[in-house]
Structures are given as C-alpha cells and as structure tokens.
Amino acid sequence: MEEFYRISRLPPYVFAAVNELKDAARHRGEDIIDFGMGNPDQPTPQHIVDKLIEAARQGRNHRYSVSRGINGLRKAICAYYKRRFDVDLDPDSEAIVSIGSKEGYSHLALAITSPGDTVLVPNPTYPIHVYAFVLAGADIRHVPLCRTTDFFEELTQAMAHTWPKPKVLVINFPSNPTAMVVDLPFYEKVVAFAKENDLYVLSDIAYSEICFDGYDCPSMLQVPGAKDCVIEFYSLSKTYNMPGWRVGFAVGNKRLVRALTRIKSYLDYGMFQPIQIAATVALNGPQECIGEIRSLYQSRRDVLLEGLGRAGWEIERPKASMFVWAHIPEEFRKLGSLEFSKLLLKEAQVAVSPGIGFGQYGDEFVRIALIENELRTRQAIRSIKKFLNAGGDVRS
Ligand SMILES: Cc1ncc(COP(=O)(O)O)c(C=O)c1O
Numbered sequence: 001m002e003e004f005y006r007i008s009r010l011p012p013y014v015f016a017a018v019n020e021l022k023d024a025a026r027h028r029g030e031d032i033i034d035f036g037m038g039n040p041d042q043p044t045p046q047h048i049v050d051k052l053i054e055a056a057r058q059g060r061n062h063r064y065s066v067s068r069g070i071n072g073l074r075k076a077i078c079a080y081y082k083r084r085f086d087v088d089l090d091p092d093s094e095a096i097v098s099i100g101s102k103e104g105y106s107h108l109a110l111a112i113t114s115p116g117d118t119v120l121v122p123n124p125t126y127p128i129h130v131y132a133f134v135l136a137g138a139d140i141r142h143v144p145l146c147r148t149t150d151f152f153e154e155l156t157q158a159m160a161h162t163w164p165k166p167k168v169l170v171i172n173f174p175s176n177p178t179a180m181v182v183d184l185p186f187y188e189k190v191v192a193f194a195k196e197n198d199l200y201v202l203s204d205i206a207y208s209e210i211c212f213d214g215y216d217c218p219s220m221l222q223v224p225g226a227k228d229c230v231i232e233f234y235s236l237s238k239t240y241n242m243p244g245w246r247v248g249f250a251v252g253n254k255r256l257v258r259a260l261t262r263i264k265s266y267l268d269y270g271m272f273q274p275i276q277i278a279a280t281v282a283l284n285g286p287q288e289c290i291g292e293i294r295s296l297y298q299s300r301r302d303v304l305l306e307g308l309g310r311a312g313w314e315i316e317r318p319k320a321s322m323f324v325w326a327h328i329p330e331e332f333r334k335l336g337s338l339e340f341s342k343l344l345l346k347e348a349q350v351a352v353s354p355g356i357g358f359g360q361y362g363d364e365f366v367r368i369a370l371i372e373n374e375l376r377t378r379q380a381i382r383s384i385k386k387f388l389n390a391g392g393d394v395r396s
Contacts, residue, residue, distance in 0.1 A: 010134070014338065015036070017342065021342055021346070022036070034351045034371070034372065035350065036351045039243055040241045040243055040293075042293065044242050047286065048278050052275065064270070065269060067265045067269055068264060068270070069270060070273065072276075073279055074095045095257065096249060096251075096257050096264070097247070100235065100248045101204065101249070102248070103248070104249065105129075105132055105250075106132040107267065108256060111263040112168070113168075115138075117166075118140075118141055119133045119141070119168045119170065120143050120170065121140050122170065123144055125172060125358055126176040142361075145175070145180070146361055147180075152193070155193060159197055167199060169190070170204070171190055171204070172206075173205070174217060177355065178323075181215060184218045187218060188223050195229060200229050200230075201220065202231055203230055203252075205219060205220075205234055206235040207320055207321040209293075209294065211294065211319065212297070213298075213319055228253065231250050231253045231260075232250065232251055233249075234248060236283075238293075239282075240282045240289060240290070241293060246275075247279045300370040300377055303381075305324065308326075308384060311381060311388055324367070324368040326366050326368055328366060336356065337354035338356055340354070340366065344387065347390075352368050353369070
C-alpha cells in the first residue's frame with residue numbers, strides 16, 4: 001500500500017539504528033552509559049514542583065485552559081525577557097505559550113508555509129528545524145554551518161541561488177548539536193540580512209541559560225527593529241530541568257505570534273493549567289537554580305573533556321549547551337559517524353548520537369550529551385580509552 005504523503009516525506013530515523021543496538025545490549029544485561037539524547041537527568045527545582053501540586057489540588061484548575069497560555073504566564077514571560085535581555089514585549093500580542101518549544105515551532109511552520117515554499121535551515125541542526133517545514137510542505141535549502149565555513153557567505157550564496165526565493169531563515173544558538181555560540185553583532189547581521197531579503201527569522205534559544213566560562217547568551221530580539229521579522233522560541237526544559245512538563249514559548253513579531261495563536265486555537269486547549277501556574281512561578285521565582293544547573297553541566301563537561309583528552313581524544317570545549325560536539329578521532333573518521341557510534345556502543349558500551357543524524361555536514365562528528373553523572377562519565381572515559389588504545393577492537 002502506498003505510504004501516506006506526509007509520512008513518506010520523513011526519512012528513516014538515523015538515531016533508531018543506535019537506539020536499537022542500545023536496547024539489545026541492555027537486554028543482554030550490558031551496562032550502557034548513555035550520552036545519546038539531550039534529556040536532562042536532574043529533577044525540577046522543588047519550589048516549582050510544590051506549586052504544581054498546590055495548583056493541581058484546586059478543582060478550578062482542572063478545566064480546559066487557554067491555548068495561547070494564561071495571562072499570568074504570558075506576563076511572566078515578558079517580565080523575564082525584560083530582566084534577562086532588556087527586551088520590551090507586549091504580553092497580549094507579542095508572546096504565546098507553547099506545549100514545549102518544539103510544538104510552537106512546528107505549528108508555526110504549519111501556519112506560515114505554503115506548499116513549495118523554500119526555507120533556509122542550518123546544517124547540521126536539531127532535526128525538527130528541518131522536518132517541521134518538510135511536514136508543512138516546504139523545500140529545504142541547507143546552509144552549511146561548520147567551523148570551517150563562513151555562515152554569511154553560505155547564506156548569501158543560498159539566497160542568490162535558490163528559487164523560489166526563501167521566505168524563512170532558521171537560526172539556533174547555542175546550537176544543537178554543535179554547541180556553537182554567537183554574539184549580538186552576529187545577530188545584528190542576521191537581522192540586517194533578513195530585512196534585505198524579506199525573510200522571517202525563527203530563532204531557537206532553547207540553551208540560552210546553559211552557558212559557561214562567563215559567556216552570556218544574547219537574544220536576537222535585543223537587536224533594534226528585530227521584531228519586524230523575528231520570532232524567538234524559548235524553552236523551560238533545560239533552563240529549569242522541566243523537559244517532561246512540556247513548557248515553552250515564542251515571543252517577537254506580532255504577525256507570526258498571531259498566526260501561531262490562531263492555528264493553536266484550532267488545535268489545542270493549552271497546557272494543564274497547574275503546569276502553566278508552576279511555569280509562572282519558575283519564571284518569576286528564585287533563579288539560583290539556573291546557576292546550579294549550569295554548574296552541573298560545566299563540571300561534567302570538564303570531567304569528560306579532560307578525561308578524553310588524556311585518552312588521546314582532544315575535543316573543543318563548548319561555551320554553552322548540554323552537548324559536546326566531538327570530532328571523531330582521525331583513525332576512525334572514514335567510518336562515518338553512524339558506524340563509529342555503533343562501534344563505540346559495541347566495544348565500549350557507550351552510546352552517543354551520530355552527527356549524520358543532524359545533517360550531512362555533521363558526519364565527521366558525534367554528539368555527546370552531558371546527561372550522565374561524573375561517576376558514570378569517568379567510567380565511560382575508561383572504556384573509551386581502552387577502545388581507542390585497542391584501535392577500536394576491544395574484544396579481540
Ligand atoms: C535546539 C532545541 N530546540 C528545541 C528543543 C525542544 O525543546 P522543548 O522541550 O521546549 O520542546 C530542543 C530539545 O532538545 C532543542 O535541542
């Protein structure tokens with residue numbers, strides 16, 4: 001039977017190959033150290049959980065909520081952006097709550113795309129940046145984003161040689177998977193480029209608070225006039241260790257916020273209200289927890305990179321995100337990232353994400369998520385060291 005049209009547009013899931021091997025190894029009783037998924041392992045701060053419980057006890061919070069988010073939460077979002085980035089936003093027309101930032105992003109793609117539209121997306125990138133638009137019927141122009149390429153040069157080339165002219169540009173810093181970061185002048189250039197070329201920009205800053213070594217992540221909305229063309233997606237998943245709660249939001253350009261509000265008003269009734277109330281407390285309440293979350297990732301990063309460095313695998317130190325983007329050791333690079341990840345799993349019992357899963361320009365890399373504690377991280381370093389010393393064949 002012919003596959004459904006939209007399903008047929010989704011290629012086989014690259015990560016499934018590693019996940020299947022991982023599940024099979026676990027089934028055999030092997031202890032797999034899992035750096036695969038960017039899924040925070042720590043609990044949500046207690047005061048946020050307490051608020052959820054308190055709100056869940058109130059019957060009035062059990063009814064349908066509002067799709068675009070309750071007033072209090074939208075006000076808290078705008079107050080947060082003012083404090084954090086000194087950006088002024090109107091809670092009624094420039095902010096909308098989403099069921100995780102992924103949902104908001106995907107439904108905005110659906111809301112604004114006509115079949116055959118072209119979208120500029122960096123490569124490598126978080127898969128939904130591509131597939132939300134693929135599902136919405138768009139064609140993707142991949143823009144290489146690597147340390148060896150000039151992004152604006154690539155962007156200019158892509159714009160010049162793509163027809164029909166792209167309408168949307170996706171930007172994500174700190175980047176998943178590369179952990180690359182940028183400064184405000186970079187965003188100024190993006191906004192200028194977008195205005196010159198009549199593009200809307202979707203900026204995803206899901207990792208904006210997970211910054212190290214004094215790096216302070218900007219918001220694209222800090223650029224004067226950015227609201228003319230930019231909508232920014234923010235996530236509470238990493239900032240407050242709330243991935244399972246599914247809370248995110250989008251702020252910025254009124255036309256885009258309105259489009260997302262309208263499509264969501266048809267599709268959902270909003271998050272469970274106690275979650276929205278607890279999310280309001282997360283944004284308005286004490287912020288020390290963010291520093292603690294940041295320090296945890298930073299010390300895991302240091303343990304991992306120092307250990308792997310001693311094992312002979314030198315990796316660039318990321319300034320942000322919960323990921324290490326590791327150039328595959330030269331002697332294994334020709335295998336490609338998928339085969340290398342499978343080998344690492346089989347021989348060292350360590351799971352990582354193959355870079356090819358984020359796009360063709362990621363194939364010399366693997367992504368290591370900092371989601372295992374220091375003890376387990378050290379255990380992984382020992383196995384990887386043995387693996388590297390044995391030239392990849394530990395059991396022979
Ligand atoms: C770059 C990026 N954007 C968005 C998300 C999804 O965030 P949320 O949990 O808010 O849907 C992730 C999750 O890993 C991500 O890496």
